Amino acid sequence: MKNKSLISINDFTPEEHIRILDLAEDFERRPTQRILEEFVVATLFFEPSTRTRLSFESAASRLGARLIGFSEPASTSLQKGESLRDTIRTISNYSDLIVMRHPREGSARFASEISPVPIINAGDGANQHPTQTLLDLYSIRKTQGKLDNLEIAFIGDLKYGRTVHSLVMAFCNYNTTFHLVSPEALKLPSSVKMHIKEKNLTYHQYTDLQEVVPKADIIYMTRIQKERFSDPIDYEKVKNSYVLKRQMLEGAKSTMKILHPLPRVNEIAIDVDANPMAYYFTQALNGVFVRQALLASILGVVA
Amino acid sequence: MAKKEIRKELKVSAIENGSVIDHIPSQSVFQVIRILNLTEYPNQLLLATNLESQKMGKKGIIKVSNKFFVPQEINKIALVAPSATLIVIRDFNVTEKKQVKVPAQVEKIVKCFNPNCITNNEEMETHFTVIDKKELKLRCKYCEKITAKDNMTFI
Numbered sequence: 001m002k003n004k005s006l007i008s009i010n011d012f013t014p015e016e017h018i019r020i021l022d023l024a025e026d027f028e029r030r031p032t033q034r035i036l037e038e039f040v041v042a043t044l045f046f047e048p049s050t051r052t053r054l055s056f057e058s059a060a061s062r063l064g065a066r067l068i069g070f071s072e073p074a075s076t077s078l079q080k081g082e083s084l085r086d087t088i089r090t091i092s093n094y095s096d097l098i099v100m101r102h103p104r105e106g107s108a109r110f111a112s113e114i115s116p117v118p119i120i121n122a123g124d125g126a127n128q129h130p131t132q133t134l135l136d137l138y139s140i141r142k143t144q145g146k147l148d149n150l151e152i153a154f155i156g157d158l159k160y161g162r163t164v165h166s167l168v169m170a171f172c173n174y175n176t177t178f179h180l181v182s183p184e185a186l187k188l189p190s191s192v193k194m195h196i197k198e199k200n201l202t203y204h205q206y207t208d209l210q211e212v213v214p215k216a217d218i219i220y221m222t223r224i225q226k227e228r229f230s231d232p233i234d235y236e237k238v239k240n241s242y243v244l245k246r247q248m249l250e251g252a253k254s255t256m257k258i259l260h261p262l263p264r265v266n267e268i269a270i271d272v273d274a275n276p277m278a279y280y281f282t283q284a285l286n287g288v289f290v291r292q293a294l295l296a297s298i299l300g301v302v303a
Numbered sequence: 304m305a306k307k308e309i310r311k312e313l314k315v316s317a318i319e320n321g322s323v324i325d326h327i328p329s330q331s332v333f334q335v336i337r338i339l340n341l342t343e344y345p346n347q348l349l350l351a352t353n354l355e356s357q358k359m360g361k362k363g364i365i366k367v368s369n370k371f372f373v374p375q376e377i378n379k380i381a382l383v384a385p386s387a388t389l390i391v392i393r394d395f396n397v398t399e400k401k402q403v404k405v406p407a408q409v410e411k412i413v414k415c416f417n418p419n420c421i422t423n424n425e426e427m428e429t430h431f432t433v434i435d436k437k438e439l440k441l442r443c444k445y446c447e448k449i450t451a452k453d454n455m456t457f458i
Contacts, residue, residue, distance in 0.1 A: 008447065084425050105443025106421040125419050125444055191449065 002300035005112040023293035034064035042095035043069035059291035153179035156222035159255040178203035214251040323390040332363035420446035
């Protein structure tokens with residue numbers, strides 16, 4: 001994986017995904033190792049994202065790398081109208097690896113063509129966010145002890161949620177049964193279902209969240225955004241049907257875990273947080289280990 | 304049979320040197336002219352639509368004097384009129400005749416339909432993988448969205 005950019009989850013093979021998860025386990029056991037002292041990592045956030053940026057910066061800092069970058073484009077030459085091409089060409093001279101988030105879809109792929117140093121995509125518009133997918137895989141393997149033969153329920157906005165699309169695609173390699181719960185208007189797009197069908201896997205669609213609770217090994221919650229509905233009345237009708245509350249968990253498998261890419265608004269009631277099934281904050285912590293594994297293997301420090 | 308062929312050809316007079324695009328769906332003739340920028344073409348340009356065709360019921364044909372299409376242009380024709388035949392004429396003789404083919408990769412000629420795609424916001428070339436040649440679906444190498452026949456525009 002040395003010098004390989006990570007733009008889309010499928011840029012890495014399933015074997016490489018597993019290798020990253022294994023390495024992340026090592027970093028979880030020993031998170032502070034000064035193995036990247038000679039490297040400079042650039043974090044270019046053309047669009048603000050506190051959580052992802054801090055997670056990358058924490059990962060790099062714990063490994064001793066030095067960091068440069070910006071957290072919003074307002075303070076940079078972009079404000080003066082500099083092209084992405086020129087920004088990447090310049091900053092790649094100053095760093096050994098670039099982590100970038102950008103509001104345009106395809107920006108990270110384009111950057112990887114311009115840049116002589118590898119790029120990690122930390123989100124390009126509504127397109128891809130592969131490090132989120134890897135940390136989700138890590139969290140699921142850690143809590144279930146395996147990736148194969150799981151029953152995974154995805155809840156909420158399955159149409160626009162990019163984390164859902166990438167994770168569904170990644171799980172198509174693991175004989176998964178998919179339970180898809182969403183309002184009629186926000187169902188998983190057929191382009192993503194196509195991947196499930198190609199692997200001859202099964203998916204079931206629901207509009208009632210309660211129905212899937214006893215079946216699931218993992219409940220993956222996402223937020224339903226008001227702006228996705230053209231008619232505000234439609235939003236009002238569904239907004240409370242996709243909220244997970246503590247009493248709904250009664251029939252769940254004891255090993256079931258609840259994941260959420262965060263930030264949460266109201267789709268998981270606060271009283272769920274104390275339940276041992278709630279895993280979303282640990283999931284966010286796992287992001288640091290997975291990003292350490294990516295930085296170390298792409299910079300060629302571990303093989 | 305041979306006689307009938309000759310009579311049909313006479314509906315659009317022959318050219319001495321150049322290219323003939325035959326078997327264009329009638330409704331696509333003007334689109335082919337547009338995407339090849341032939342509206343400004345300074346030499347002889349002959350065209351016909353709604354000609355009888357055994358193969359396709361009705362067809363259109365375009366004859367362009369002193370013009371020999373490059374692969375980029377042939378790819379454009381294939382995307383608009385996949386049924387088209389391209390004929391090269393030299394000294395009134397057919398020197399080459401081939402069916403156009405939808406390419407596996409489409410570079411530079413199609414615009415990505417996604418307004419938020421980086422290709423529509425940065426000075427750069429587009430690049431698509433053809434994922435369905437029949438229905439004509441192109442996946443953008445950058446934003447990964449599908450541009451289909453219905454929302455395809457040319458650069």
